[in-house]
Amino acid sequence: MQSQSQSPAVEMSELFPYAQGPALRACHPGDKALEVTWDNADIARYSYRWLRDHCACPECRHPITRERLYMPLEDDAFLNASPDATIEDGVLALRWADGHQSHFDAGWLHQRRPEARADDGVPLAEAWREDFAPVHVSHADMMAGSDGRREWLTALLRDGLVLLDDGPRELEEVVRITELFGPMRATNFGARFDVQSKPNPNNAAYTAIGLELHTDLPNWRHPPDIQLLYCLENEAEGGASLFADGFAVAEAMRHEVPEAFLRLRDTPIDFRFQDEDSDIAVRAPVIDVDATGRIREVRFNNWIRDTLRLPPEEADAWYEAYLIFWQRLREPRFRVDFALGSGQMVAFDNRRVLHGRGAFDPNTGRRHLQGTYLDIDHLESHLRVLARHASTAAPATPTTSTNETGVS
Numbered sequence: 001m002q003s004q005s006q007s008p009a010v011e012m013s014e015l016f017p018y019a020q021g022p023a024l025r026a027c028h029p030g031d032k033a034l035e036v037t038w039d040n041a042d043i044a045r046y047s048y049r050w051l052r053d054h055c056a057c058p059e060c061r062h063p064i065t066r067e068r069l070y071m072p073l074e075d076d077a078f079l080n081a082s083p084d085a086t087i088e089d090g091v092l093a094l095r096w097a098d099g100h101q102s103h104f105d106a107g108w109l110h111q112r113r114p115e116a117r118a119d120d121g122v123p124l125a126e127a128w129r130e131d132f133a134p135v136h137v138s139h140a141d142m143m144a145g146s147d148g149r150r151e152w153l154t155a156l157l158r159d160g161l162v163l164l165d166d167g168p169r170e171l172e173e174v175v176r177i178t179e180l181f182g183p184m185r186a187t188n189f190g191a192r193f194d195v196q197s198k199p200n201p202n203n204a205a206y207t208a209i210g211l212e213l214h215t216d217l218p219n220w221r222h223p224p225d226i227q228l229l230y231c232l233e234n235e236a237e238g239g240a241s242l243f244a245d246g247f248a249v250a251e252a253m254r255h256e257v258p259e260a261f262l263r264l265r266d267t268p269i270d271f272r273f274q275d276e277d278s279d280i281a282v283r284a285p286v287i288d289v290d291a292t293g294r295i296r297e298v299r300f301n302n303w304i305r306d307t308l309r310l311p312p313e314e315a316d317a318w319y320e321a322y323l324i325f326w327q328r329l330r331e332p333r334f335r336v337d338f339a340l341g342s343g344q345m346v347a348f349d350n351r352r353v354l355h356g357r358g359a360f361d362p363n364t365g366r367r368h369l370q371g372t373y374l375d376i377d378h379l380e381s382h383l384r385v386l387a388r389h390a391s392t393a394a395p396a397t398p399t400t401s402t403n404e405t406g407v408s
């Protein structure tokens with residue numbers, strides 16, 4: 001059962017390139033699973049039911065939409081799936097007991113080894129280290145096409161924050177940039193907002209007080225993912241932008257003060273915004289983790305925390321943990337602070353990176369930023385589509401984008 005070809009052309013109804021993987025060497029049927037070996041000595045096991053479920057023939061997968069048509073629950077043979085398996089012209093060929101036949105491309109199977117992480121060009125989040133400095137991408141490179149966009153997207157998804165430099169001082173430029181990737185995410189404050197001050201302010205909207213570190217709109221079931229803030233003018237004295245990596249803070253707490261970490265992870269609290277027109281509330285923990293324990297989200301906004309509905313002992317323990325988080329946020333190892341210049345835009349993951357603003361003196365000049373939000377799915381999608389093209393030039397499996405952009 002030796003493989004013969006490096007690039008077997010089996011249509012797997014999959015747009016991401018998969019044909020450049022190693023060739024199949026052998027397959028060994030077991031009791032419930034098939035063991036597959038490649039020429040590079042990688043070995044993987046796939047359950048027979050999994051293989052039946054992932055058949056990519058036009059009966060099982062729609063050839064145009066690429067969506068699954070096969071319904072295991074309607075197949076009497078599914079629970080006893082056990083095929084004859086051979087390697088024919090480098091392709092894994094399976095003949096099932098009911099006569100159905102499935103063919104699997106060697107590279108496609110290799111990408112889907114159960115122990116392999118899906119490598120689709122989207123980087124994992126990496127916590128800021130002590131010497132973290134944000135990546136800068138020029139506005140011209142972003143507008144020029146794929147390389148600049150890939151660098152900007154990769155840095156944003158990996159670091160949770162990225163800067164765009166040397167853009168035009170034009171109203172609504174933030175909208176034009178956002179719409180390169182997807183529609184603006186609207187909230188009860190609208191889709192696009194102004195952060196503006198004037199000399200000698202005559203209205204509370206133009207106040208110049210500092211804003212403590214926070215995430216926006218944690219009172220929503222799904223707070224905005226990415227915030228984009230485009231600086232049109234920043235002539236006033238003060239007014240630095242402050243950022244802290246909430247994931248790094250939570251991760252540090254997990255190791256340094258585990259009880260406090262667990263308290264913030266396991267205690268849902270109430271967040272709420274109310275005005276004449278809206279009352280948007282949700283109950284959620286400050287730190288949210290996924291099924292593997294990886295930090296998924298931080299909700300932290302002291303002025304829209306609602307009533308703390310906890311018995312006294314739990315309330316006090318929660319306040320202690322909350323204070324520890326708050327103190328950690330102020331430690332330089334988790335922070336970057338800088339002043340945005342006109343024509344510069346910062347984009348950050350609002351469910352990870354907390355933001356704030358230093359106080360400034362509005363009598364020394366104008367400060368005008370325009371901002372909006374964007375769903376992270378649009379950004380990941382954009383990067384995956386870019387990775388399709390990048391990986392066709394690669395010799396084997398696609399490269400990870402995390403290595404493409406150094407932190408400058």
Ligand SMILES: [Fe+2]
Nearest residue numbers: 214215216355
């Ligand atoms: Fe904010």
